[in-house]
Amino acid sequence: MRVLLNGEVHEIAQQTTVEELLCSLHLERTPVAVERNTKIIPRAKYSTAVLQPDDEVEIVHFVGGG
Amino acid sequence: MRVLLNGEVHEIAQQTTVEELLCSLHLERTPVAVERNTKIIPRAKYSTAVLQPDDEVEIVHFVGGG
Amino acid sequence: MRVLLNGEVHEIAQQTTVEELLCSLHLERTPVAVERNTKIIPRAKYSTAVLQPDDEVEIVHFVGGG
Amino acid sequence: MRVLLNGEVHEIAQQTTVEELLCSLHLERTPVAVERNTKIIPRAKYSTAVLQPDDEVEIVHFVGGG
């Protein structure tokens, strides 16, 4: 199924959880935050939150800025 | 009856029109604008607009300012 | 004979007066001032002042400036 | 005899040396410089320099300044 991940279309398996997505991106240990359809998914729900087709997912972190 | 005229309590006759009020104040030929209860009373209605008890009336004109 | 005129060597006839020099330069009617060996030659003496070999002559006028 | 000392008239004994003057002023150990009639008297000559009547003597030191 398709999701919009950080503004780009990605193909992922049905029933993928946020945790699985982060693992597949090697981000499981990186300090990030995840938003689905403009709502934050708290860290505690990564293992249970299942992505749906056409979800708009944002995965963000801190970068240098002023 | 009592009305609030430019912030002060005035005693006027029942059924006083705006025109009559202006005449009594010698303002019939002065360029002013009149507001009753925050609504403007157009010049054309001065002769027909009858004041009610406790009306809040503002009579304003131009003064020097910057 | 040679004179230094406005910083350049000029060949002129012996016994040339300032007046003759100015005429030869078509400056007889131009408002100028003349200096010989750092001393001013007044206008009244143009006809009698005879130039000598190696005189340093300056002929100046007004130009635009600030 | 009279000398002018730092702008003021002082009465001192004939044949007074600079050294004696400084001692009498309790300045023998203070870092000062001495000028007589606008000429400096070097430290080495304090014991031999004899003041004359009407000498103008300046005794200066360092003070706070900017």
Next chain:
Amino acid sequence: MAEISEIDALQIGSHTFRSRLMTGTGKYPSMEVARGALRASGSEVVTVAVRRVDLSDSDEESILGMLQQEGRIILPNTAGCYTAEDAVRTARLAREILDTPLIKLEVIGDTQTLFPDIPATLEAAATLVSEGFTVLPYFTDDPVSAKRLEELGCAAVMPLAAPIGSGLGIQNPRNIEIIVQKAKVPVIVDAGVGTASDAALAMELGVDGVLMNTAIAGAKDPVRMATAMRLAIQAGRDAFLAGRIPRKLYASASSPIEGVIGSKFEP
């Protein structure tokens, strides 16, 4: 002598002006001084405040009468209003008095600085534009607010130079410059000018006009200061149009370098 600047007109709403100086009418020692200063200033647009008629004094001199005698365009203002609602009410009353769509919008945010309340100014501007007013809003020197006011349909934008009546002159010329560069409507500096060079400097930044009151009315000689301001506005405008020389750290001789006496011939 004919002023070159007289053919360079300012357009605001449906009005065309030769003078780029707008003046206030407050704080004058007398009506006659106000009239003299007005004449000396050459100002065509004159702002007035809306206030309650003083019912205890029926012989109040009429500023409006004087201004109409002098043939000036009246620009009512909403000075003294601290909310969008009061400013809108005041603007409507002003229109009722004179049947003019012109309004200088002020929504004040603070009694000590008399700086504007930006969100309330935007709100009132939107309402007044929708009601057909020709809105000239007073605001800070913020380029973003300038653009918002323009987008809302204001006929001009009026950034302040400094606090009203402070006489400090242009405190942030670069902000004014940025506002000018980005604006599609006239930019009128409003408030804070103290003396003639301040007015000239404002015009040199490219603004379309300057509105002032205290600088003239509060001067020791208001009529003479009005003359000064008229001249300064024209001077600044002409200098802006004439294109000034660039600034340089070092000198550049204005007299020729060659031909000085005593110099030797160098072939």
Next chain:
Amino acid sequence: MAEISEIDALQIGSHTFRSRLMTGTGKYPSMEVARGALRASGSEVVTVAVRRVDLSDSDEESILGMLQQEGRIILPNTAGCYTAEDAVRTARLAREILDTPLIKLEVIGDTQTLFPDIPATLEAAATLVSEGFTVLPYFTDDPVSAKRLEELGCAAVMPLAAPIGSGLGIQNPRNIEIIVQKAKVPVIVDAGVGTASDAALAMELGVDGVLMNTAIAGAKDPVRMATAMRLAIQAGRDAFLAGRIPRKLYASASSPIEGVIGSKFEP
């Protein structure tokens, strides 16, 4: 309209001037532009340099002729001189050409800044005064030198605003202010003005006049800039005489605080 400022004359030596703007004649693109700018400036005193006649070009246009046609007072200068001796020689030559005692004294100390050589300027001034010249010396903005030049008998003192031709404007207004406060002869700012507001500001500091060249001649439109400068000088003078309002950190309302609609009666 009659200018109030027209009755406020400037006295230098035996001359009386209505205009407080003095102009140079260098760097103009053509004689006609120079003439147009001169007319627009209203300048009565015009400075010229003394240079060798170009013997290879007998058709040189005569600046002197144009200035005399226009009826201006000629103020010869010693621009380009680097020693007191050269400046004195040049002054004498200038007097010989025109039989005028007026001389703008410049003794330059450095080719890059064109700042004056102060001791040489003092020396030349002393000599020229003793020879009967009416000396107007160009110098830095140093109050002590100003006083020395005045004591030597100079007819006016001419502090620079900034390097000649730099267009930087008044770099040190406080020095100019001090010079004005202590001077008994006219103070003319000479050099460094860039635009109209600079000229107005100089006048507001209380100086008696401003002399400029590059700011006008080097502008994109010299004639218009000359108009701007004429107006700015008058504006600054009028503002100085009118007495500006004091500067304040906070605001002061120009419209009445009382009588705003909606306010309640407070007995």
Next chain:
Amino acid sequence: MAEISEIDALQIGSHTFRSRLMTGTGKYPSMEVARGALRASGSEVVTVAVRRVDLSDSDEESILGMLQQEGRIILPNTAGCYTAEDAVRTARLAREILDTPLIKLEVIGDTQTLFPDIPATLEAAATLVSEGFTVLPYFTDDPVSAKRLEELGCAAVMPLAAPIGSGLGIQNPRNIEIIVQKAKVPVIVDAGVGTASDAALAMELGVDGVLMNTAIAGAKDPVRMATAMRLAIQAGRDAFLAGRIPRKLYASASSPIEGVIGSKFEP
């Protein structure tokens, strides 16, 4: 030598800081230079932006890791947001990453000036305060907006000195001064500082701190400039607390006037 200023702490929200210099982390040529500059600056509060993870580059160096190694307080910001909604979303994401209530709120109104959108900033500030954030809002130097942000519950207010990255320094010191006089929360100048004297001047106006990024990161030698800024902030703070001498037009001798040689006795 022990710094006198080390006992003069800055309190923001629940945090207490010895350093009054806050720094950004953008635009450094390398992580190592960023680290060196951070150490040299002595900054305890460091701001970072929130951006999408670059999914094509899993080896991105982690700014967060470096900052945590260095033991700094992280101040996430909402740079790049143009609406209140985006800013609020970004703030929530930042809190989710680090579990910190601190947020430097920026709602930008224009891409060229990067000046804030004032109404949107006020709206976002209200929302974030209600959600328990410790809000430090970036805004213009407008005293009225400063007061509104304070009333909304912001932990500090952060007026700009000049456009972000412009290096122009304090464009309107009087507005900053007014904000300081009226504020009950800390005032941190944010954006526009160019060099050390700008930072010192800001502190002398009485602000509680300065936040900067480009002035350090963009210098030829960022580490040395970070040292300069650390010293300048302390210098400005100490000068503010020490109470400067008043400004005077004329001189006042620093050496005694009496006792000069050669002077005569005057009874």
Next chain:
Amino acid sequence: MAEISEIDALQIGSHTFRSRLMTGTGKYPSMEVARGALRASGSEVVTVAVRRVDLSDSDEESILGMLQQEGRIILPNTAGCYTAEDAVRTARLAREILDTPLIKLEVIGDTQTLFPDIPATLEAAATLVSEGFTVLPYFTDDPVSAKRLEELGCAAVMPLAAPIGSGLGIQNPRNIEIIVQKAKVPVIVDAGVGTASDAALAMELGVDGVLMNTAIAGAKDPVRMATAMRLAIQAGRDAFLAGRIPRKLYASASSPIEGVIGSKFEP
């Protein structure tokens, strides 16, 4: 932490200094405050005046003793002298007291401004150099005089920032900049600094040091102000060496423009 600036030494005559702050010793409320401020300032070169011993008070506290205890280099000055002759006499006396060739030369031209007499300063400088003094002359900010003093053999040149004791700060930064660009000897700003940012600004213009007295001694808390000045001088020097960012009218984002949430993929 080690200061980067500590390895950047100042050479004057045969002396090498780590500190670029020179201080005066006048106007302190007490010797103990003077000592505390001296320590806080880190100043290595300290100037003192030459005055008559007060013959009526044999218990005068000795400033020299304190300075020698603190291990400072003494720089005698000729403050209070109004002629070249008096300045030369005073310099010789100073050398006699301490056997030091160092002399801060002041020849004052005016009691109100305390500005120097330029010709007399040049004359005295020539004499003192010929007698083997290491001459540091106080003068105006005139680039031509600076060059003359250097050519006469002065070990440094000391332009004023503003009148002595005025606290006005650098009145003409461009003149100072020009002096620095053209000088081959150290340039020390002397007089007129008011607060820390003034000192930092001077150093950022590239001068080699700053000498001050009243700014410290006259502050409400002289010791704290001395600390501020020490830090400011270092800050300004480091900023100068670090190479500041250029000034720009518009903004330049310090956070990345890309990767903001919500933005769409644009192929």
